[in-house]
Amino acid sequence: MFTQLSAPQLMGILNVTPDSFSDGGRYSGVDAALCRVQAMLDEGMDIVDVGGESTRPGADPVSHDEQIRRVVPVIAAIRSVYPALPISIDTMSACVAQAALQAGATLVNDVSGGVVDPQILALAADRNVPIVLMHMQGLPKTMQLDPYYDDVVAEVTDGLQGRIDAALAAGIAERNIAIDPGIGFGKRKQDNIDLLANLQRIAALGFPVLLGTSRKRFMGSICNVSEPSELVTATAVTTALGVMAGVRLFRVHDILPNRQAADLAWAIKQAQ
Template identity: 50%
Template sequence: MTLYYRPIARFGEEPTRYSFPLAGGLCWFDTVAVHRRDGGLRHIPAGDLPDDVLDNLTRQRPAVAGLDLSAPRLMGILNVTPDSFSDGGQFNAPDAALTHALAMQDAGAAIIDIGGESTRPGAADVEIADEIARTAPVIAAIRAQSAVPISIDTRKAAVGDAALNAGANLVNDVAAFTYDPALADVAAQAGVPVCVMHAQGTPADMQIDPSYDDVLLDVYDFLQERVSVAVAAGIPRDQIVVDPGIGFGKTVAHNLTLLRGIAIFHGLGCPVLLGASRKRFISTIGGGAEATDRISGSVAVALFAARRGVQILRVHDIFATKQALDLEWAIGGAAMT
């Protein structure tokens, strides 16, 4: 029977003599929860792990798109769309997009994620030419004024190719190369890192009664398989980021289970990205009618994830999140560099 290993991550305490660093970062663990698909769960000392598992959980993650992953890094969201759930229409004019990107960089974003197709629940596909027209000029404009790393948030090979030619540094695919497998080849040929995300269904139908046998383990298995696909396409494993896909074909209960267990994804040996910013489940639990009412809840989720070793936090509110992380890391005795 397959076993799944979830490190019990800690931060801000004195490590024990039996502890190990989590993914080479500032969090650590000395105990591991072992999950089984039959519902079995037990805890073992970290020192009892198989060597390959321990290596995946402890190994320092190399830089990705120029990002040092020894501490959490913020990915600023820039949707150049008319219909994204939180900021649709705000930044789809090129001048507004450029201004916002530079402002996020000044506030502490380590990378800017640019998307030209809304993936909110119920969203329809965007034509390739329209998506390129929305994204490539903005990427080129940012690149003309800044060296900040840029990721292209797309499912389509042609869009990814145009974005990389315009100056993007990373391909972020919410479909994990299941929508357009050629996108993996585009990234491999360009020699850029990728992020593969889990989603059940498409944006048009993903929130229609999503179901899983075991959401934590099902998402883990999916990401493991998609990492293997990316490696087979020629993308180095240490340049593949994984994202459990909060809100993409998940109920509130599914989202909470994934967040509680998010440290399990370090077992894939890849950096972990979390994109939960302003998602609807935050207001379902914490109140607030508008997406802009979800800032405090988004920061709370980001802090929770950072304490579990998540390396990249995809957020709308850079200053608020960075301020919270700076304080958390200072209180825990580690400077954010």
């Protein structure tokens, strides 16, 4: 899947959780989830990312059983209605990922990069499915308490290379690996800015890069807004910058503005 990427693709966020930072509780039922999927498809979504555990700063962990209870009926319903749509399962747990894949998911998005549950790497290898490996310093509950880097770009790049090596050692094919610098995950505001300014160094690792800045809090402090929903334009700016830096996957809440930003930036990049 990842080796076939040329033009930018949008991964639409579908949180079936009560406590996600921006849209918690809005799409927890199957009917609401399906309506949201259709709306995102109408606006240009390429992949839907279903998550049953909030990973916002300070979030408490959710049991595997509860995650499965939340995501499996939604994934099964999406697969029934949209048989060709790529479905991502957003989880750090191998058993949740396994249940989701059995229900119809087609790729795994692990914000811990296989650190929390290394068996998720073995599962992806065994099932021959794509996996996104993200960099995160710490865990969601505590990651923003006191993050620190001497050189955030170098340390995140090295960390991602380590997760790539672990994935390859587990038997995951190169074509099935994508990476994510983890904007907002154990990062200070300046760390996030530095990573966004140096995305080409992440892309230089040679694997497709996923960027997830959608409605992130650090942008609010720059733009002087407090509500995540007010950061649609800011998110689209990072999408355009990401395209120009070589990013090909974007995990977003707001599809249409990011579709426009990605498509325009791609047309400009193609003309260079």
